[in-house]
Amino acid sequence: MDKNSSKILSWLGDFEDKSERDEYLKSKGYDLEELDKRGMNFLGDLISTQKLKQGQRHKELFQRAKELLEERRDEIELGSILESINKSNSQFAYQFSKLEEINEEDVLGMLSDEQLLLIVEELEKEDG
Amino acid sequence: MSSEALKKLENLTRGEYEDLYRDLISFAEFRLGFNSNRGVGAEDIVNTVFRKVIDTERDDHRKWDPQKNPNFRNFLRGCVSSEISNHFNLKATESRSDPDSNPDINFFENLESGSDLIDEIHGKELRDFLFDELVEIDEKLAEVLYFTEEGYKPNELVDKLGFSDVNEVYNIKKRLRRACEGLLEKFKNE
Numbered sequence: 447m448d449k450n451s452s453k454i455l456s457w458l459g460d461f462e463d464k465s466e467r468d469e470y471l472k473s474k475g476y477d478l479e480e481l482d483k484r485g486m487n488f489l490g491d492l493i494s495t496q497k498l499k500q501g502q503r504h505k506e507l508f509q510r511a512k513e514l515l516e517e518r519r520d521e522i523e524l525g526s527i528l529e530s531i532n533k534s535n536s537q538f539a540y541q542f543s544k545l546e547e548i549n550e551e552d553v554l555g556m557l558s559d560e561q562l563l564l565i566v567e568e569l570e571k572e573d574g
Numbered sequence: 575m576s577s578e579a580l581k582k583l584e585n586l587t588r589g590e591y592e593d594l595y596r597d598l599i600s601f602a603e604f605r606l607g608f609n610s611n612r613g614v615g616a617e618d619i620v621n622t623v624f625r626k627v628i629d630t631e632r633d634d635h636r637k638w639d640p641q642k643n644p645n646f647r648n649f650l651r652g653c654v655s656s657e658i659s660n661h662f663n664l665k666a667t668e669s670r671s672d673p674d675s676n677p678d679i680n681f682f683e684n685l686e687s688g689s690d691l692i693d694e695i696h697g698k699e700l701r702d703f704l705f706d707e708l709v710e711i712d713e714k715l716a717e718v719l720y721f722t723e724e725g726y727k728p729n730e731l732v733d734k735l736g737f738s739d740v741n742e743v744y745n746i747k748k749r750l751r752r753a754c755e756g757l758l759e760k761f762k763n764e
Contacts, residue, residue, distance in 0.1 A: 459605050463748070466748060481617075485591065496580060
């Protein structure tokens with residue numbers, strides 16, 4: 447299909463008027479209440495699945511960071527890694543300046559996936 | 575890893591999500607209506623887009639960047655468009671650069687493909703056919719379509735074509751949509 451035809455169809459497929467949109471959907475055989483229900487169920491399942499995956503990912507990252515720290519305990523400390531990451535991520539500095547008393551595992555437990563990943567990458571980089 | 579899109583969807587109220595879902599389904603349905611052999615439903619297309627947008631681990635993940643593309647609805651509509659194009663042009667897509675490689679691509683930039691769409695009607699491209707038919711119905715319809723194609727926004731059309739307000743443009747758009755639907759019916763019955 448030529449670009450202009452596609453552009454025209456896309457413009458026309460965008461309904462400003464909600465009641466016209468709903469009438470259009472009905473004319474195409476949709477039961478709106480059923481459609482809403484299917485949409486909500488689909489989204490609910492999708493979000494739950496994604497959350498489960500994220501939980502699993504977080505667990506894996508936490509475990510990996512813990513193992514790497516354990517393996518390299520003689521060479522490197524979590525504090526120095528955090529310090530190195532601090533340079534490029536001010537959030538770390540703010541978070542940990544007040545948490546010096548907390549043990550390593552608790553610190554790891556407070557981190558987000560993104561932060562754990564940074565630590566794992568840092569440990570793997572230094573390991574390599 | 576949590577995506578911006580997931581956070582956005584989680585923060586929508588039930589009503590907001592239902593409205594978004596209906597918008598996307600009607601958009602996909604309208605686009606698919608111009609395909610001679612669909613083989614796929616609007617809900618399949620829209621649900622696939624949501625999976626791609628939410629699941630950050632997928633190879634074909636579509637990342638939403640609110641800084642670059644603040645309008646989530648428009649971003650999703652762009653994804654639906656490219657999903658439809660990819661569906662009908664899979665072989666051609668494989669041989670050229672992957673449109674998904676730039677998820678922040680402009681809304682209309684992914685709309686060129688679609689080998690199984692109605693390319694030609696009675697020897698003309700769909701666009702030319704539409705114009706010829708619309709001029710027959712009402713020249714104003716063709717005029718609005720022409721300037722929209724040229725990139726004019728509805729509020730700019732008000733001045734350009736001397737309308738009283740933007741609702742007049744939207745009313746013409748409704749008539750255009752009905753005219754297109756009418757043409758589709760005509761093709762089916764021929």
